[in-house]
Amino acid sequence: MALKLYNSLLRKKELFKPLKAKQVSMYVCGITPYDTTHLGHSFTYVHSDVLVRYLKYLRYQVNYTQNVTDIDDDILRKAKEVGQDWRELGDFWTKQFLKDMKDLNVLPPNHYIKATSSIAMMIRIIRVFLDSKYAYNSGGNVYFRVKKFRDYGKLSKYSIAEMEEFLKERGGDPNDENKENPLDFILWQAKKVGEPFWKSPFGDGRPGWHIECSAMIHKFLGEQIDIHGGGFDLIFPHHESEIAQSESYTGKKPFVKYWMHAAMVYYQGEKMSKSLGNLILIKDLLKKYSANEIRWSILSHHYRDSWKFSERELDNSQEALSAIRSLPYSGIKPNMKKLNKFFEYLNDDLNTKNALDEIDKLVKEKTSSSEIRAALYILGFNLN
Ligand SMILES: [Zn+2]
Structure with a gap:
């Protein structure tokens, strides 16, 4: 009897065998703290918690890392809207999220890292990409040249046309005129008036979303990791782009051994999401139910099955x-x-x-x- 996990990359269950005996490196994409988190997020993190706990029970030493996307378009937009400093806003919602996790008895990761604390690593990677032509500078931004990474699409299995279509829906801006190819994605965004920026050899600006995770994984877990998790909605473009970056940077070493994706939670006929406003908040549920009861409800759904709350x-x-x-x-x-x-x-x-x-x-x-x-x-x- 041994642990088998479903690998989204291969779309099948595989025997779990980590890269190093008895050690597991694991990364799960974290939140963007600009607003409240909800049951949909908790579904991913409670199931990740069970995985960590079970691996520990099986006597693996687990090195679990999670990021906080504390610099991002959404944070800056929201900070402007409410007239708050973007850092204060991010800290506030990060604290709320950590409180929800603690209340749900979710074990904290070994490393819980703000994106803004790893900018130097991101700059280092982008420099290498510019030198090796995996990236190009256009209109002050730096883009990843997707054409140079032939395996782009291997995780989502989408065709180029499908990827372009999804990119439109998911704010990827395929019509950005600075791009050579609609699927290219931003590694470094040029400074805009009134926005925070960092100095870099390729101009003042701030990092794109995908490079954050690649850089943090490289810095805290290494070139190759055992498990990478996140919500199913992150497969494309986020995880697809993480693969392109990390494997280009290390010379095609398989970046992640097991990709795991948690299903979505539905409420009022739609996927629970901030943009639709159909949210069930953990802090509200906790007024009526205990953490154990919420955990039981979450775990009574397999992590790959979507469900209606x-x-x-x-x-x-x-x-x-x-x-x-x-x-x-x-x-x-x-x-x-x-x-x-x-x-x-x-x-x-x-x-x-x-x-x-x-x-x-x-x-x-x-x-x-x-x-x-x-x-x-x-x-x-x-x-x-
Ligand atoms: Zn990520």
Whole structure:
């Protein structure tokens, strides 16, 4: 019985075998702190938390890194709108997010890094790209030359026409006249009046979004990592562009061994998103439900299955957890053999949905509370 994970790059489940024995390097794209975070974000981060906890349970040493995109168009736009300094705005929403994560009993990453703290690394990479013609300077901006990276599209499997179409929808500006090719993306954006900027050999400006993650991964985890996660909506263009940058920089070494993507949460018929305003906030849910109940609801969906939020599910979680609490506390050492099925499900691409069903079954069979508590502990529940 060994852990298998679904690799989005290969679109199949693979036996998990990290690059270095007993060590796992893992990166999950973090938030852009300009507004509140919601259940959709928490779905990704709670499932990532379960992965980290399970890897630790399997005795891997996990080096988990997450970024904060603290400089970005959205932050600057919002800061202007509300008349606040962009740094204060970013710090405020980062703190709120970290509070939500703490309240949900999500373990903090080993490195939690602001993009603005790694600008020197980004500049170093962009310089190399300019020298090697992976990048070009146009209209004061520096762009990545996608044509030079033949594998562009290998993660999303989109055709060029599809990529151009998605880029339009996702703010990628394929009509930017400074670009040689509509799919080229910004590595460095020229300084604009009234906006913060950093000095660089290719002019004053600020980094593009994709280069942040490549630079931070390189700086904190190395040239190649085991697991890269994030929401499914980051596959294109963000992760596709991260691959192009990182593999061009290191000379085509496979950048990530296992790509993992969490599904989207729907509410009121649409994907939960800031732009649509159909948000369920963790801080609001916590007024009515406990962190364990929210975690149970999240984990009752497999991380690759999209789902519709309904409060009824939280009520069901409440019932499931209260049945567990009402089991007499046996105090004896758990017999882990009784959890074979539970582990089988976790090993099968972290099937938390089936794992929770199995716990439910053990509760109905009146299995000793020790095993049930041990299983819930692995999944990050706090029953103290
Ligand atoms: Zn990223």
